[in-house]
Amino acid sequence: MTRARLWLLLPFGALALVVLLVPLPFAPAPVTRELTVVARQFAFEPPVLRVNRGDRVRLTLEASDVVHGLHVDEYGVDARVEPGIARRVEFVADRAGKFRYRCSVSCGPLHPFMTGELVVSPNLPFVRAVGLTLVVLAATLVSLRRLPPGGAPGTT
Amino acid sequence: MSTQTPLQREPHDRVGAARIELTRSRWLRATLRSRAFQPALMLVMLFFFVAAVLAGLVGTPAGNHNFAIVFVWIVWWALLIVVMVPFFGRMWCTICPIPGPGEWLQRRGVVRRTPGRLRSLGWRWPHRLRNIWLQNAGFLALALFSAIVLTRPDVTAWLLLGMVLLGVVLSVFYDNRVFCRYVCPVGGFIGLYSLTSTIELRVKDTRVCMDHATKDCVIGTPQSYGCPWMVFPGNLGRDAYCGLCTECLKACPKDNIALNLRPFGADLLVAKGRRLDEAYKALIMLSCALLYSAVLLGPWGWIKDWANMATFAGWTTYAAGFLAIAVLGVPGVFWLIALAARTAAGVAVPIRRLFVDLAYSLVPLGLTGWIAFTAGFVLVNGTYAVSVLSDPFGWGWDLFGTRSVPWRPILTEVVTVTQVALLLVGLAYSVVVAYRIARQQTASEAQAWRGTLPVSGFLCAVTLTFLWLYLG
Ligand code: SF4
Ligand SMILES: [Cu+2]
Numbered sequence: 001m002t003r004a005r006l007w008l009l010l011p012f013g014a015l016a017l018v019v020l021l022v023p024l025p026f027a028p029a030p031v032t033r034e035l036t037v038v039a040r041q042f043a044f045e046p047p048v049l050r051v052n053r054g055d056r057v058r059l060t061l062e063a064s065d066v067v068h069g070l071h072v073d074e075y076g077v078d079a080r081v082e083p084g085i086a087r088r089v090e091f092v093a094d095r096a097g098k099f100r101y102r103c104s105v106s107c108g109p110l111h112p113f114m115t116g117e118l119v120v121s122p123n124l125p126f127v128r129a130v131g132l133t134l135v136v137l138a139a140t141l142v143s144l145r146r147l148p149p150g151g152a153p154g155t156t
Numbered sequence: 157m158s159t160q161t162p163l164q165r166e167p168h169d170r171v172g173a174a175r176i177e178l179t180r181s182r183w184l185r186a187t188l189r190s191r192a193f194q195p196a197l198m199l200v201m202l203f204f205f206v207a208a209v210l211a212g213l214v215g216t217p218a219g220n221h222n223f224a225i226v227f228v229w230i231v232w233w234a235l236l237i238v239v240m241v242p243f244f245g246r247m248w249c250t251i252c253p254i255p256g257p258g259e260w261l262q263r264r265g266v267v268r269r270t271p272g273r274l275r276s277l278g279w280r281w282p283h284r285l286r287n288i289w290l291q292n293a294g295f296l297a298l299a300l301f302s303a304i305v306l307t308r309p310d311v312t313a314w315l316l317l318g319m320v321l322l323g324v325v326l327s328v329f330y331d332n333r334v335f336c337r338y339v340c341p342v343g344g345f346i347g348l349y350s351l352t353s354t355i356e357l358r359v360k361d362t363r364v365c366m367d368h369a370t371k372d373c374v375i376g377t378p379q380s381y382g383c384p385w386m387v388f389p390g391n392l393g394r395d396a397y398c399g400l401c402t403e404c405l406k407a408c409p410k411d412n413i414a415l416n417l418r419p420f421g422a423d424l425l426v427a428k429g430r431r432l433d434e435a436y437k438a439l440i441m442l443s444c445a446l447l448y449s450a451v452l453l454g455p456w457g458w459i460k461d462w463a464n465m466a467t468f469a470g471w472t473t474y475a476a477g478f479l480a481i482a483v484l485g486v487p488g489v490f491w492l493i494a495l496a497a498r499t500a501a502g503v504a505v506p507i508r509r510l511f512v513d514l515a516y517s518l519v520p521l522g523l524t525g526w527i528a529f530t531a532g533f534v535l536v537n538g539t540y541a542v543s544v545l546s547d548p549f550g551w552g553w554d555l556f557g558t559r560s561v562p563w564r565p566i567l568t569e570v571v572t573v574t575q576v577a578l579l580l581v582g583l584a585y586s587v588v589v590a591y592r593i594a595r596q597q598t599a600s601e602a603q604a605w606r607g608t609l610p611v612s613g614f615l616c617a618v619t620l621t622f623l624w625l626y627l628g
Contacts (some may be wrong), residue, residue: 043458071313073568098628107220109219110307112536113452113460115453117455123628125627130620133620137615141609144605152315
């Protein structure tokens, strides 16, 4: 990396930091949400749960065919549900972003792919990732534009 | 096949630059030259292969407790796409047991160089099939059944057996590794993605080969077989079809063959050898990474039902949609992108040429996309491997005392960060490669840069789609 290119990329580095760190306002006051999730082979209904950060989530979990489970990534939620016996699961959605929930009881061939999504707004990780993508693209294009003849980054 | 335009220039200055010859190591050279090297590794793999087939046939039908599913589609796949292809290129082909039986039958031996010619009917492989179109078709055909193949141990076992059998049958009619080179559905993409790998097999000095009348690496010697991949090392400019079988290292009396360490992605810039079948492979792989991410990792039950053949009509719809996207949709859009690139750059290169060449810029993002997809299920399901190791057939064995290790997704908090990082690296790398490929077709840097813009837009859209699937 030449010194010139370093200077060139510096503003993009700063921009990337801004994209990653700038706090974004988010207004809605937390509420309690009563939601029902029905597990079947090999999906959850509804496939996507949308809540706001801080909401208290009261899930009623049902199974419509065989025994299933519910494991919510990074939330430490883990429950088992049998057909005909609804289960209550409660947690506070204190982390924003998209988290997958998965069936945790072997229920048939596609069991490992039986997933649903909990999207906790504001989905800042996604927004920041999109921003970062645009910054990376712009930085790459600008650095190519200013390339001295014959040289190119990346492959050397 | 390869119609060269006068505008195309080889990046001579780079090929050969920044290489470290690994075979300088006396120890490594001796190992690679030993006749036992490849068969030993193949036999070890064959052991696991047989175990997987047996487990698939007689073990539990619950995929996540069966060695066939867990070791093939989680452990092998992860090692292949995360470690072997990006770093060691076709090294999987060095150790792959699938062509073993056919090859050994043809040679009438496993380790020793048996005297005389290969024993096959010596048919000639059709000229029209001397490309990777069959492999493209095979990969797509498998992709349509992926939800079945990836989850049913018996289907996986029959697939593996079928591949071995096909290898054997082909070895009866044709010399050498026709199966690997033209048929194996995995081989096609390993070859293309190996263009990114950090090792390469090359001759040290091409002039030595030119002057060498007998070309021992091609015809074989009493210690070695002629190149089973039907490649002439003397003009090997890229890795796609060198199976790293190490025969030429054993053959060359001039010690002219080297295994080199090199920068990532070097072969993507080699203009000679670019072809439509490979370009299509690049597009298919990119589409499939997106489609798999949606179908298998996404939350939509109805697509899973379709893919899982819950109803025939559903599956037909799914197959039609899958093919429409992978064969027509994405390549069609990319054709327009190539058209836009040509207009933006203001060059008169034939559009087909530009389409083919620029498609190679999709390889880095395709590779990191596949790794990101893999990260989405390997860490989640990795604990299955630990328990299956103790109970490969799901019969209640406890060989290593790890059978009852519970399923537990590990490191889920780093998965998305890893995925984003991978995709961004892939995006930046792909843009740089697109620029440098465009530069091979244009008279000035400014033209190349303008030509890169439409491709960058396409790459960015693909990246954002991945991000939406994983994070959105
Ligand atoms: S045997 Fe060695 S020198 Fe002869 S053609 Fe093959 S690689 Fe070149
Ligand atoms: Cu389930």
